Amino acid sequence: MVLNVPGLVVMAGFYMLILGTGIWASMRSKKQEKKCSGDGMEITLLAGRSINSLVGIFTLTATWVGGGFILGIAEATYNPTLGAVWALMPVPYVLTFFLGGFFFAKPMRENKYVTMMDPFQQKYGNVVSSALIFPALVADVLWVARTLVSLGGTMSVILDLPYVYSIIISSAVAMIYTLLGGLYSVAYTDVIQLILIFVSLWVCVPFLMTNPHSMDISLTAYNETFQAPWVGTVELDEAGKWFDDFMLLALGGLAYQAFYQRILSASSYTQAQVTCFASSGFCLVLGIPSILVGAVAASTDWNSTSYGLPTPYERNQAGSILPIALQFLTPPYVSIIGIGAVAAAVMSSMDSALLSSASLFSSNIYKNILRKQASDREMMWVIRTSVVVVGLAGTALTFLDNSVLVFWLVGVDMSYTIMFPQLVCVLFFEVSNGYGATLGYLMGMILRLLSGEPLIGLPAAIHFPGCRLDAEGKLTQYFPFRTAIMVTSLLTIPLFSWLMAVVFNKGLLSERWDVFQVKRQEKPTAAAAAMDDERTNCGTEEASTAKQLLDTTRC
Numbered sequence: 101m102v103l104n105v106p107g108l109v110v111m112a113g114f115y116m117l118i119l120g121t122g123i124w125a126s127m128r129s130k131k132q133e134k135k136c137s138g139d140g141m142e143i144t145l146l147a148g149r150s151i152n153s154l155v156g157i158f159t160l161t162a163t164w165v166g167g168g169f170i171l172g173i174a175e176a177t178y179n180p181t182l183g184a185v186w187a188l189m190p191v192p193y194v195l196t197f198f199l200g201g202f203f204f205a206k207p208m209r210e211n212k213y214v215t216m217m218d219p220f221q222q223k224y225g226n227v228v229s230s231a232l233i234f235p236a237l238v239a240d241v242l243w244v245a246r247t248l249v250s251l252g253g254t255m256s257v258i259l260d261l262p263y264v265y266s267i268i269i270s271s272a273v274a275m276i277y278t279l280l281g282g283l284y285s286v287a288y289t290d291v292i293q294l295i296l297i298f299v300s301l302w303v304c305v306p307f308l309m310t311n312p313h314s315m316d317i318s319l320t321a322y323n324e325t326f327q328a329p330w331v332g333t334v335e336l337d338e339a340g341k342w343f344d345d346f347m348l349l350a351l352g353g354l355a356y357q358a359f360y361q362r363i364l365s366a367s368s369y370t371q372a373q374v375t376c377f378a379s380s381g382f383c384l385v386l387g388i389p390s391i392l393v394g395a396v397a398a399s400t401d402w403n404s405t406s407y408g409l410p411t412p413y414e415r416n417q418a419g420s421i422l423p424i425a426l427q428f429l430t431p432p433y434v435s436i437i438g439i440g441a442v443a444a445a446v447m448s449s450m451d452s453a454l455l456s457s458a459s460l461f462s463s464n465i466y467k468n469i470l471r472k473q474a475s476d477r478e479m480m481w482v483i484r485t486s487v488v489v490v491g492l493a494g495t496a497l498t499f500l501d502n503s504v505l506v507f508w509l510v511g512v513d514m515s516y517t518i519m520f521p522q523l524v525c526v527l528f529f530e531v532s533n534g535y536g537a538t539l540g541y542l543m544g545m546i547l548r549l550l551s552g553e554p555l556i557g558l559p560a561a562i563h564f565p566g567c568r569l570d571a572e573g574k575l576t577q578y579f580p581f582r583t584a585i586m587v588t589s590l591l592t593i594p595l596f597s598w599l600m601a602v603v604f605n606k607g608l609l610s611e612r613w614d615v616f617q618v619k620r621q622e623k624p625t626a627a628a629a630a631m632d633d634e635r636t637n638c639g640t641e642e643a644s645t646a647k648q649l650l651d652t653t654r655c
Contacts, residue, residue, distance in 0.1 A: 102260065103259070103260050103261065104258065104259040104260055104261075104432075104436070106432075106433075106436065107258060107259045107432075107435075107436040107439065108259055108261070110436050110440065111255075111259070111436075111439065111440070111443060114296070114440055114443060114444070115269070115273050115443075117292065118273065118277065118289050118292060118293065118444075118447060119273055119276065119277055121277075121285075121288055121289045121292050122276070122277025122278075122280055122281060122285040122288075122289050123277065123280060123281075123285075124288070125277075125280075125281045125284040125285040125287070125288040125289065126277070126280035126281025126282075126284065126285050127281075128281070128284055128288075141214075141462070141463065141467070141476060141479045141480070141483070142214065143282070143284075144281075144282030144283065144480065144483055145214060145215075145282060145283060145361065145455070145458075145459045145462075145463065145483070146214065146283060146361065146364050146365045147282070147283040147284050147287060147365045149364065149365055149366070149367060150365075150367055151283075151287055151362075151365040151366055151367070152367070153366075153371050153374055153375065155287050155288065155290075155291060156287075156362060156365065156366050156371065156372075156375040157374075157375050157378045157379055157382070158287075158290050158291045158294050159286065159287040159290040159291070159362055159452075160197075160359075160362040160375055160376070160379040161294055161379040161382040161383060161386070162290035162291075162293050162294040162297070162445075162448035162449070162452075163290070163358050163359075163362065163448065163449060163452040164193055164196075164353070164379070164383055164449075165294070165297060165382070165383060165386045165387075165445055165448070165449075166243075166246075166247050166250075166445050166446060166448060166449025166450070167246070167247045167248075167249075167250030167251055167254075167442055167445045167446035167449060168243075168246040168247060168250055168449070169189050169386075169387070169390075169445065169449075170250070170297075170301070170386075170389075170390050170422065170441065170442060170445050171250040171253070171254070171390070171419065171420075171421075171422050171442070172187075172189060172250075172390075173187040173189055173190070173387055173390035173391055173394065174187075174390040174391075174393045174394040174397070174421050174422040174425075175394070175418050175419050175421055175422075176188075176394065177330055177332075177390070177391050177393075177394025177395055177397075177398065178330065178393075178394040178395075178397045178398050178412075178413070178418060178421045179413065179418050180327040180328040180398070180413060181328075181570075181571045181572070182332055183328070183329065183330055183331050183332010183333065184330060184331050184332055184391055184394070184395065185331060185332045185333065185334050185342070186332055186334075186342065186345070187387075187390075187391060187394070188342075188345055188346050188349055189349060189383075189387060190383050190384050190386075190387030190388075191346075191384070192346055192347075192349035192350035192353075193349070193350070193353065193380065193383045194380040194381075194383065194384060195350040195351075196349075196350050196351070196353040196354055196359075196380075197376040197377065197379050197380035197383075198376065198377065198380060199350075199351075199354060200353075200354055200359060200363065200376050201372065201373040201375075201376030201377055202373075203528075204354060204360075204363075204523075204527065205363045205369060205372045205373060205376065206369055207219075207527045207528075208360055208363055208364060208527075209363065209364060209366075209369050209372060210369075213360075213364060214364070214459070214463050215357055215360070215361075215459050215460055215463050215464055216236070216355075216356075216357045216359075216360045216460075216523070217229055217232065217233055217236065217357075217460055217463075217464045218463075218464070219526045219527060220232055220522070220526055220537075221464055221468055223526055223532070223533075224526070224533070224534040224537050224616070225534060225616065226468065226469050227534075228534045228537050228538055228541075228616075229464065230464075230465065230469065231538075231541060232519070232522055232537070232541060233460055233461075233464055233465065235514045235515070235518045235519055235545075236355070236356075236357060236457075236460055236515070236519055237457050237460060237461065237490075238511075238514060239356065239511045239512070239514050239515050239519075240356075240357070240358075240453045240454075240456050240457035240460075240490060240511075241453075241457065241490055241493045241494050241497065242494070242497070242511030242514075243358075243449065243450075243452075243453035243456075243494070243511050244271075244450055244453045244454065244490060244491060244493070244494025244495070244497075245494045245495075245497035245498050246511065247445075247446045247449045247450045247453070248267045248270060248271060248446065248450065248494060248495060248498045249267075249419075249498050250442060250445075250446055251266060251267065251270050251442055251443055251446040252264075252266045252267040252270075252498060253419065253420040253423060254420070254422070254423040254439050254442045254443075255423075255439065255443075257420055257423035257424055257427050258423050258426060258427050258435050258436070258438070258439045259439065264499075267495060267498050268495065270443065270446060270447065270450075271450070271491055271492075271494075271495045273447070274446075274447050274450045274451045274454065274491070275454065275487055275488060275491040277289060277451070278451045278454045278455055278487050279484050279487055279488070282455065282483070283361065283365055283455060285451075286451045286452060286455055287365075289447065289448070289451065290448050290451075290452075292444075293444035293445070293447055293448040294382075294444070294448065296440055296441060296444040297386065297441045297444045297445050297448070298385075298386060299441075300437045300438060300440045300441030300444070301386070301389035301390070301438070301441045302389060303434070303437055304389070304393075304426060304430060304434055304435075304437060304438045304441070305389050305392050305393075307429075307430040307431065307434045308392065308393060308396045308425060308426075308429055308430055309392065309396060311396070311400075311429040311430065313400050313401055313402075313404050313405050313428075313429060314396050314397075314399045314400040314401070314429065315399045315400075315401075316399070317330065317392070317395040317396060317398075317399050319399075320395070320398060320399040321395070325399065326398070326399065326400065326401055326402070326411075327398055327411070327413070328398075329398075330394060330395045330398035330399065337566060337578060338578060340566060340578050340579045340580045341576070341577070341578045341579075341580070343580050343583070344579075344580035344581065344582050344583050347516070347580070347582070347583050347586075348512055348513060348516045348582055348583075349512060351516055351520050351586070352512035352513070352515040352516035352520060353512070353515070354520060354523065355515040355516065355519035355520040355522075355523050356456065356515055357456040357457070357459055357460055358452040358453060358455075358456040361452075361455065361456060361459060362375065363375070363376070390422065393421070393422050393425050393426075394421060394422075396425060396429065397412070397421045397424070397425045397429075400425075400429065405428045405429070406428060407424065407428045412424050422438075422442070423435075423438070423439065423442070426438040426439070450491075450494075453490070453494070454487045454490055454491055455487065457486060457487075457490040458483045458484075458486035458487045458490065459483075461482075461486045462479060462482045462483045462486055466479070466482050467479060467482075513548070513553075513582060514548075516582060516586055517544050517547075517548050517582050517585045517586050517589070518541065518544045518545060518548070518589070520586060521540060521544065521586055521587075521589040521590035521593060522537060522540060522541065522589075522593065524590060525537070525540070525590065525593040525594055525597075529593070529594045529597075531594050531597050531598045531601065532593050532594050532597045533597040533600065533601065533616055533618045534615075534616030534618070535596055535597055535600040535616055535618065536592065536593040536594060536595070536596040536597030536598075536600070537593055537597070539592055539593070539596045540589040540590075540592045540593035540596070541589075543585075543588060543589055543592055544585055544586070544588075544589040547562070547585045547588065548582075548585055550562045551564070551577060551581050551582075551585070552575065552577070554570075554574035554575060554576055559575070560575055560577065562581075563577075564577050564579035564581045564584070565579050566578035566579045567579065597618075600616075600618060601618050601619075604618055604619040605618075605619055
């Protein structure tokens, strides 16, 4: 292959459009900052809590419909060991948004939090909240990595642009416009990107469906032709793993800062709910083209194409099946349109992850712990530095693995097993305290590590029921172990919190050992109340003197 010059020109135009939109949005944010009563950090991180409904819907949808979403669904549908029934992303996201809108949006907005970690910091203190921020930051870095991997693979296939160059260029553009305008730049570029994703994907679908190298996907859905049926099956002994993956995607997303950044940037609670409900429908619609791409690829006689044999799956290129299908099953100009969709999806998710992690570090660590007296100007530089550091870290990780699903699942895994139960307890369980949060955190982390993860080569020390070798010879847990770990942590936090509260309130342990200060203040006795009344109702002369002193103090 030679360098695809027309494709490079189109991509350069796309990047200029996105960068221009980001610069315009940053100028708008500066004007808005002058009108808004909030501080500069709130303008940058939450757009002054004034994002309108339409932009809110677009930016929330674009955040979830990233490169991992588009390529991951196509990969799972095409993979002969999985199939469409394992391409779970669109349906669990509907549950994510509905649960978020009904239950999580209200307490987060009523308390006017800036980040997802604010309730932890207020209730548990800086030590516990700092430990809990770590998995949230790691999840964001992995999010950046998986979006860049999807774009790098697509560009290298369609444009024949070296993997390294495509990743570095895309990362640099996303970091630049995120640095310029914060959430304003991210939100308004998301509008352009989501429109491009929707149009580009649906333009490509008819060409793929009518290409001469593929059979009718309705015939290959349940019949084995060139490979196993693309619909796939969930055997009884695999039901636990399927359920685990479903719950992982549905509930794991509720523990992402990027989700709450959109909720908290809305102007009202009702608007936040509308944003969640509308975005769920868009996710469903935008998942359909990727399923069709995977189905067409599974129905293709690759020997009749210029790609030839072995098939993409046999060459271990299932993760790049979407760009491969566009490259070899559609006209060149259509494949260029398709790469525009992938690039837009990548940028829309990457900028969200960058700003999300910058929010957590700048607000919850730097401002609340390291430099409480930091000025607005200083905080702006901290946010910008955080964006660059996370962007570079995520970019570096892309050179370790080229599978979109690896980064996707490992990142969401941490949010589901560790952060989700913590968030539920801090918002909805009054009894929860630092002791329960600490034990729940340690149990979740230890159990997850001991359960192993074949995607990253981590061996399993705990073999749950049904643990066995999969089709690729990897030891896999078919029991819903992630859900079991999450539930264990969810029960541990309130129970141990209650136990430690009883221990200190009953005097079973000395108060000097109460590092999280859970011992409640004792209510005044009747005698003490009588003494207070007597002191309050002292002579008129003393009361008058006290009043004069108070007035003098106010002067």
